[in-house]
Amino acid sequence: MPRITYHEPDREFICEHEANGTILEVSLAHGIAHYHACDAKGRCTTCRVLVVAGHENLRHRTAAESRVARQRRWPDEIRLACQARLTGDVAVRRLVVDDVDAELIYPGCASPQPGCDGHEASLAVMFCDIGDFTTFAAGHLPHDVVHLVNRYYQAIGEAVLWNHGYIDKYMGDGIMALFSLGERDARRCCRAAIRAGLQAMARMAELNHYAERQFGRRFDLRIGLHYGPVVVGHVRSYVSAATKSGLQDTSGMRSITPSFQEDTGYGRTACRCRFEGQAG
Numbered sequence: 001m002p003r004i005t006y007h008e009p010d011r012e013f014i015c016e017h018e019a020n021g022t023i024l025e026v027s028l029a030h031g032i033a034h035y036h037a038c039d040a041k042g043r044c045t046t047c048r049v050l051v052v053a054g055h056e057n058l059r060h061r062t063a064a065e066s067r068v069a070r071q072r073r074w075p076d077e078i079r080l081a082c083q084a085r086l087t088g089d090v091a092v093r094r095l096v097v098d099d100v101d102a103e104l105i106y107p108g109c110a111s112p113q114p115g116c117d118g119h120e121a122s123l124a125v126m127f128c129d130i131g132d133f134t135t136f137a138a139g140h141l142p143h144d145v146v147h148l149v150n151r152y153y154q155a156i157g158e159a160v161l162w163n164h165g166y167i168d169k170y171m172g173d174g175i176m177a178l179f180s181l182g183e184r185d186a187r188r189c190c191r192a193a194i195r196a197g198l199q200a201m202a203r204m205a206e207l208n209h210y211a212e213r214q215f216g217r218r219f220d221l222r223i224g225l226h227y228g229p230v231v232v233g234h235v236r237s238y239v240s241a242a243t244k245s246g247l248q249d250t251s252g253m254r255s256i257t258p259s260f261q262e263d264t265g266y267g268r269t270a271c272r273c274r275f276e277g278q279a280g
């Protein structure tokens, strides 16, 4: 029976288990609070261990682990515990273990329990903001800016909510929305996001009439849509609040909104869609 020697910061202990199990399976079977944020799918780094001895007694990296190791440029001694299968004795040191980690994983809990954050889902993400809003905000009184932003939030928020979207966050004049939590059909997610985007443009056109009267100017709404896998879960803040949030590779999203503009009939509006996977 393979044995794992755990080198923890304050102690050492040994656990035995069936051959071919993963290090993470052994940890959890023995009640060790071994963090595994992606639920053992090989898509995070939180379960990683340093193999102190017996490296040859672990099977080769899986494809998922190889991808992570390549990105991070890990040496052979760093392994993902959820992917590394045992063929013999090893000694490991967990790398996500200190009090700060424990507090992040189990807030306010003195004795952490094993667990994971968030779940994966394929969703449509809509991001929109107002072009050149910073200049407007800098040149107007704060209460006037807040007044306009509230009307803008209301207009875009209604377009999102009417299409079963979830407003994930507000960032100044930026709004990020998810379509649609709990929906598994890619087409429905995308259609809902596109409908919301079109309605948002129509609502912005109405808002522009008001802005023209009140502030003597119009605003350009910029919208980016993206469909693909995200991690949906609660992001904990330092204070205590927890928010549901969708996190994804947004490197594409960031470049979407300012880079593409066309006249849609609602005024000068930027809108671009990007899809990954089977959107249909």
Ligand code: FES
Pocket: 035, 036, 037, 038, 039, 040, 041, 042, 043, 044, 045, 046, 047, 048, 080, 081, 082, 083
């Ligand atoms: S739990 Fe995420 S990679 Fe192992």
